[in-house]
Amino acid sequence: xxxxxxxxxxxxxxxxxxxxxxxxxxxADFKNGLLIVGSSHALCGIDESKMTETVSCSMxxxxxFYDCLCVKxxxxxxxxxxSYGTCVIIMGYYMPFQDLSxxxxxxxxxxxxxxxxxxxxxxxxxNPVIYDHWHFCRGLTDEEKLKYEKEAVDRTxxxxxxxxxxxxxxxLYDFGGRTWKxxxxxxxxxxxxxxxxxxxxxxxxxxSFRENLDLMKDIVSYLDDRDVxxxxxxxxxxxxxxxxxxxxxxxxFFQMMEEAQVPTIIDFNESCYSENFDVxxxxxxxxxxxxxxxKLSEILxxxxxx
Numbered sequence: 001x002x003x004x005x006x007x008x009x010x011x012x013x014x015x016x017x018x019x020x021x022x023x024x025x026x027x028a029d030f031k032n033g034l035l036i037v038g039s040s041h042a043l044c045g046i047d048e049s050k051m052t053e054t055v056s057c058s059m060x061x062x063x064x065f066y067d068c069l070c071v072k073x074x075x076x077x078x079x080x081x082x083s084y085g086t087c088v089i090i091m092g093y094y095m096p097f098q099d100l101s102x103x104x105x106x107x108x109x110x111x112x113x114x115x116x117x118x119x120x121x122x123x124x125x126x127n128p129v130i131y132d133h134w135h136f137c138r139g140l141t142d143e144e145k146l147k148y149e150k151e152a153v154d155r156t157x158x159x160x161x162x163x164x165x166x167x168x169x170x171x172l173y174d175f176g177g178r179t180w181k182x183x184x185x186x187x188x189x190x191x192x193x194x195x196x197x198x199x200x201x202x203x204x205x206x207x208s209f210r211e212n213l214d215l216m217k218d219i220v221s222y223l224d225d226r227d228v229x230x231x232x233x234x235x236x237x238x239x240x241x242x243x244x245x246x247x248x249x250x251x252x253f254f255q256m257m258e259e260a261q262v263p264t265i266i267d268f269n270e271s272c273y274s275e276n277f278d279v280x281x282x283x284x285x286x287x288x289x290x291x292x293x294x295k296l297s298e299i300l301x302x303x304x305x306x
Contacts, residue, residue, distance in 0.1 A: 192240025
């Protein structure tokens with residue numbers, strides 16, 4: 001990579017990653033491929049190298065609205081003979097209540113910098129901030145900017161896992177240089193409670209639930225019309241987190257899936273799956289580490305294979 005392309009990737013890591021995965025998705029030479037979308041649970045939990053003909057178009061804080069846009073961006077722009085037989089949407093229990101565009105921090109961190117430049121849609125954010133991806137370098141022509149951006153985006157297409165990107169991926173939480181396993185039980189309990197409480201607070205957004213239900217109904221119909229099998233998957237969580245997720249939130253999650261007529265739901269926190277994962281598989285309260293991602297990806301590939 002040229003120095004400018006590398007710096008562009010460093011400065012705009014999430015944007016180049018997602019744009020590259022979307023382009024890989026519709027340019028791939030797949031026959032009956034597997035398309036995965038989702039938030040950080042998918043981003044950190046899916047290793048495409050452990051699966052066949054798979055692309056994961058996932059990003060931090062990706063909500064149901066942007067999941068649906070990712071699916072339609074790929075399936076609506078397929079090149080050549082590329083085809084998909086299965087689509088997996090990876091979620092947490094809280095996602096029926098989430099709307100990225102209603103959070104000032106999240107929309108400025110993710111919509112302005114990543115989703116709006118790609119989709120030109122800020123959802124319920126009426127006046128999105130226009131972010132300058134070239135703020136760090138002045139004096140380039142538009143042609144030069146496009147050239148270096150393309151080089152950075154193309155680089156992301158050849159790497160099968162978010163953890164293997166050119167720019168070193170940071171852990172989502174700083175435990176003072178320790179791994180999740182190295183924390184004391186009391187510390188893990190405290191972190192789990194903190195994370196669960198932050199998600200449980202989203203229950204106070206019933207209007208987002210109703211809108212997300214309509215979005216789920218639409219994507220179920222969209223995939224059915226294209227003969228693409230659909231799965232909703234809840235990735236494994238630590239018991240320190242999952243045991244503290246609101247029971248009413250979990251009930252609302254499954255209620256939405258039922259009302260939207262989602263064909264198949266796989267919850268890796270059910271006992272029949274959870275015994276496959278332990279403390280060694282997590283980087284924090286609800287995200288897999290590289291070891292856990294490899295394990296999850298192999299199990300998921302077997303569960304949803306076309």
